[in-house]
Amino acid sequence: MKNIILKYGLFSGAIISLVLILGIVLMNKENPDLQLGQIIGYTGMAIAFLLFIPAIQKAHAIKSLSFGRAFFIGLQITLIACAIYSLVWTLYIFLINPDAAKEMGEQYMKGLKAQGTPLEDIAKQKKFMDDVYANPLFCFMFTMVEPVIPGFIFSLIAAGVNQYKNRKVQV
DSSP, X not given: OHHHHHHHHHHHHHHHHHHHHHHHXXXXXXXXOHHHHHHHHHHHHHHHHTTHHHHHHHHHHXXXXXXXXXXXXHHHHHHHHHHHHHHHHHHIIIIIOTTHHHHHHHHHHHHHHHTTOOHHHHHHHHHHHHHHTTXXXXXXXXXXXXXXXXXXXXXXXXXXHHHHHHHHHHO
């Protein structure tokens, strides 16, 4: 079971990290489209997290899984994938391109201004981002949150698919 979790966690983490790197390489440096970057990133996460279904099916072949146990396996795979993704992003920000966080923050602030966000709220958001990106540990932890929500949802879906297939086989 642990081997399946580790294998699929590493593979999912590699996929979302490769999509992250691809997004960085393809991003227009003069005028980055952060929304397009988010679409590409979350699409990559969806593709990577679809691997939860075969992972849970393989685990079920070893030992019959309840919905809760299948969901827990999905969450464990999510945590491994998220850790890899966060590590890649943190290394990129602190070792490869230290100006990337500043550039991304400036584009994000421009977007907030264009939406008519009050200057006081923009200043709070800027301070928060500056604090997060000043410390590698905070950056890592903050980045972990981004793929956790889709991973949670895909864990639920994979556990549901596992339950559905098990009921279909038993009938």
